[in-house]
Amino acid sequence: MAEKTSPDYTLGTEGQLKWKNKYFFGPKGIGFSEPGIVGLDDAKMSAYNVAKSSYQIHPDVFNMDYLSKVTGIDKKEIIRRMHRMYNDRLIVFVMNPAVQVYGWGLYYWFVKLRKEATREQKQELSDWFQRKDDICTGYECSEGDFDFYNGNHMRVLDNLLSSVIEPWRTTYPVEFVHLCPICRDIRESHINMWDALSDQYRNNYWGKDQLEKLAKIQNKMDLTDLKIFKALNDKRSVAELFDFNVLSKISGLNPKDMEDGIKELVETKRIIVPLFYLNFEKLGIKQHMFVVRMFQITPSYRKCEIMDELANLSEFNLVKQFADAFYDGVFFAYDEISDINALREKIQSYAEVEEIKEAIIPKMYRRWVCRLDDANDFWEECVFTDDFLEDRTDKNSSVYCPLIGKGK
């Protein structure tokens, strides 16, 4: 039988629109043979990969001319400061791949423990989440309506339930686990992602005077450090983020090829966003999390509008919209340098909002797949976390998934 040519539904193209004329759902489930898909070790990823592997000893893989110009600081001083910030575990260079754009399931889940849960039990769970490679991003809450807020990208929902949630759900005093599939990844780590309004993609959000306030309330990063950090993330062509000559000197790869590749992925296809992450735990500050439920009669488009309008509040450094869940969205703002009451009031000002739950987050386990685990000397250890190409229905597999049951 002759093989049929795959329809070209490369993301963001006419072909995709044509596909959507026929099917009102997007292509689901990544396969490397699908149009537009790029592997993490693809040549187009080279600029990111070279920078990611070497910035710890070569901060000059980033565009020092640009940084010097916008911060008014000497290049050598910027390099010195970047070395220090990295060595003190204050910053880390990471990237967010558009897993949900690809069609992978991106599931977040809130956990609340029962009142009788002991401090030790919570710590045990926290340690387990920290070690569990399937969890790509996770947070521990210190007070409020939740105890944990974690996330996975999984192709098969059963795998999440079986491998990640079931092992502790019935053996610990868990009050609830609320699963929240992401439908729009709007902002993470201050930066707008692909699901933000198109013209706001990659905008970098900090509230008014937040940098100055942050500089005053801790002694690990001064205002100059913070300005360097912000400048690294500020929106401009991704070509201006890197020094391709340095990348080429390190790798031997062609600078033009690297530049073209990363531009295509970040700016044209919009399937990865490289950025610097700020280790708020190390700075001794906390995230204030608002989890919002809207009335079920609220139309989908309106939910999106509300999320986008709230996302305009630049104090929010994280904004995500859920679907098929108890909650519709989540917002983070730094507790110590944001007007939390004003933010709460703003959310409440929407008549569509039925309820807001809140929690305080002092600790983050991973920024995407990158472990933020300095305590166990796993700082910046990156482990690819998903169930891609795995058959967890195989009883002999170490990751056998009986969903919920006795297992092997």
Added chain:
Amino acid sequence: MKIEAPRKYVIDNLKYALNPASIAVVGASRYNGKVGYKVIEGLNKWGYKGIIYPVNPRAEKVHGLKAYKTIIDIPGEVDLVFIAVPAHMVKMILEHSVAKKAKIVVIATSAFKEIGRGKLQDELTQYCRDNKLPLIGPNLVGMGSPYLNFNCGFIPYLPKPGPVAMISQSGANLLAALGTSQMWNFGMSFFVGLGNKADVDFSEFIAYAAQDEHTHCLAIYSEGIDCPEAFVKACKEVVPYKPVVAIKVGGSKIGLKAAFAHTASENQGTTNALYDDLFEKAGAIRATTWQEFLDISLALGMQPALKDDNVVMITNGGGSGLLSCDHFERCGMPMRELNQISPMLAARIRAYMPMFGSPLNPVDIAGTASPKNYKGAITQAVRDPNVSAIYGSICPTSVTDVPAVTQIYIDIYNQNKHLGKPFIMECQGGEECQESIMKLRAAGIPAYPTAEQAVNAIVALRQYAKIRERMGK
């Protein structure tokens, strides 16, 4: 990249690849599943006594050892740099290695010429050559030696110690050989994967093996020999003293492409006949199949060359004898009858067999043969000055005492070793035969589970003698 002859500075530094006083493992990982973790795990597990320097700019410690951000930050001297980081980092690591004055680098990393990055691979190679820093790889699995308790790479175990130096372009086949070593007592002096062999060439490891005291045979698995002049030169130096066995794959139509995709081996325009000529010129013995490659390497590593065709086979199984004599003939070395070898030998051996045995050659001492029969027949044969090699065979019947016959064979071999006559054994049967093979091999006697394998081994021993004669030795 091409060389005309083995380079002295490379050969001199190869000792640091197999017996380094210190190793920097670049890409040393804290995670169990990663190559950089396994390398250090393997070094520790197998008893490496030198200093290990993990290099990882993100980690404070790896395997409980202090980690360094770069090679340059390491306080002591570095003999070997083992690189297990992505290809895009290799250039910088090589520059650091040169700055650190490391003695040799090994690049396990893939994604160079084999995926179209030939220019980058060549540039890195040239850089190393300009700085006289030998580079093994890229795209390899590792290396080691059981004599030195050294296992460097992502290799699950060390082979048994023995006479064969295994020099392989393919990591998978190298691992297969190591597995055979465990299962069948295939002893090795050292092993190394060469991968794309961008810089260090077969010829240089051949020259190194020539000097290695534990190596008595060189086994070379190749997917392409791109420095034929150097190969011939190196072989000609070593072959008079140590045999070289070579297998060359990637000669089929699709194999040409597969060899390039695997180890960037370029075989376009080459033919099997061309390689036949090359090996002939080099004095290397060419094996066709993997099994033959291992079998004849073992025999050549354990036994002296066979000076003529006077091989006497003593068996308790007429069937194994027939398989053998047919295969000898197919190999162009037909067996000679006993009376052609030595007029009185048949009569002397007759005394040790029942009337229904056959003193032809193969000598069939019959299925009822006792250890006493074996001992008498073999002793008569080996003491006959016209007999040049003994080929024993055990086909277990319910009356065959396999362990006793095995021990007798070993004892006679040890008593007559000074005569310089090769001893080969075939044990065809079940578990007791495998045990016998293991024991014989441990005693230095190449033993095999099938007649054809044993015959191939004997033919190779004869071939080696002819090669030496041709070379005037």
